[in-house]
Amino acid sequence: MTDPIVERAHAKLNVFLRVLGLRSDGFHDVETVLLPLDLHDLLTVEPADAFFIEVTGERAGHLADLGGESLLARAAAAFAAALGIAAPAVRVRLDKRIPVAAGMGGGSADAAALLRALGRLHGIDPGRLLEIATQIGSDVPGLMSAEATYASGRGERIAPVIVPSTTWVVRPFPFAVATPDAYRWWDEEGATGPDAGALIAALETGNDELLGSAIYDDLQPPVVARHPEVGATIDAFVEAGALGAIMTGSGPTVVALARHLGHADRLVAAVPGSFVVTGPPRTMEPDRSGVV
Numbered sequence: 001m002t003d004p005i006v007e008r009a010h011a012k013l014n015v016f017l018r019v020l021g022l023r024s025d026g027f028h029d030v031e032t033v034l035l036p037l038d039l040h041d042l043l044t045v046e047p048a049d050a051f052f053i054e055v056t057g058e059r060a061g062h063l064a065d066l067g068g069e070s071l072l073a074r075a076a077a078a079f080a081a082a083l084g085i086a087a088p089a090v091r092v093r094l095d096k097r098i099p100v101a102a103g104m105g106g107g108s109a110d111a112a113a114l115l116r117a118l119g120r121l122h123g124i125d126p127g128r129l130l131e132i133a134t135q136i137g138s139d140v141p142g143l144m145s146a147e148a149t150y151a152s153g154r155g156e157r158i159a160p161v162i163v164p165s166t167t168w169v170v171r172p173f174p175f176a177v178a179t180p181d182a183y184r185w186w187d188e189e190g191a192t193g194p195d196a197g198a199l200i201a202a203l204e205t206g207n208d209e210l211l212g213s214a215i216y217d218d219l220q221p222p223v224v225a226r227h228p229e230v231g232a233t234i235d236a237f238v239e240a241g242a243l244g245a246i247m248t249g250s251g252p253t254v255v256a257l258a259r260h261l262g263h264a265d266r267l268v269a270a271v272p273g274s275f276v277v278t279g280p281p282r283t284m285e286p287d288r289s290g291v292v
Contacts, residue, residue, distance in 0.1 A: 009041040009113035012105040013248040019218040027154035034142040037279040045117040048091035075111035101176030103249030108139035164206040171274040182250035185222035212243025220247040240270035
């Protein structure tokens, strides 16, 4: 009998998000750096009589309310179609910890983790899995590995970015922002941010002071216009001494860059409801110990 396969699905933040415009296929051309974080969901996959998803964990109810299991089902369907097989006969247990519909890539990370698990189960190489990932969602290709990733196009064109560890403080909210809504609001009133070359160089060289002053998210202004508490939280982090603070992805989660863990703890004390993360994680290797 095959042992269960365990994969960590790491949350992400967008160190910057530059929106270039609407494409003919309905997606948007973007430029971004996805930074995987130590915050993660845990995915356990084992052979079964049919495909089945079971969600547990502190955020399971929120995921069910928003229909967030659909990316897992889409990943399984894309994998099966690519291999010309029936739906994978596996039981998927998802321990959900990443905030849902929060701009932290939880659903995409789960889909990427399922592809990695199915790839191990069927002996599929990473290159083929990456091709399948492009069919599932814009963030999925960039979350297939442990590396920070520069992504462009609609997110399917990716390249690794080698970066030192950074410390962030995360403030989620009890409401969701749907990604299509955030981009539609940008279409109505958004603007494209500056070239991010200097920002990426600051990230790669560990110049956190410069990085903090340069981070941005083109989706932030239209979201803040509709959810002013997002803007107020960004201001609170800056006033508390963060090197920089922005909304991440399509929001509404706010992330603030800290100098170190002690500095991060002070930011958490200043902004209730926030918590500390680091990224990139030390590893996304399969967890065979059962300890997370």
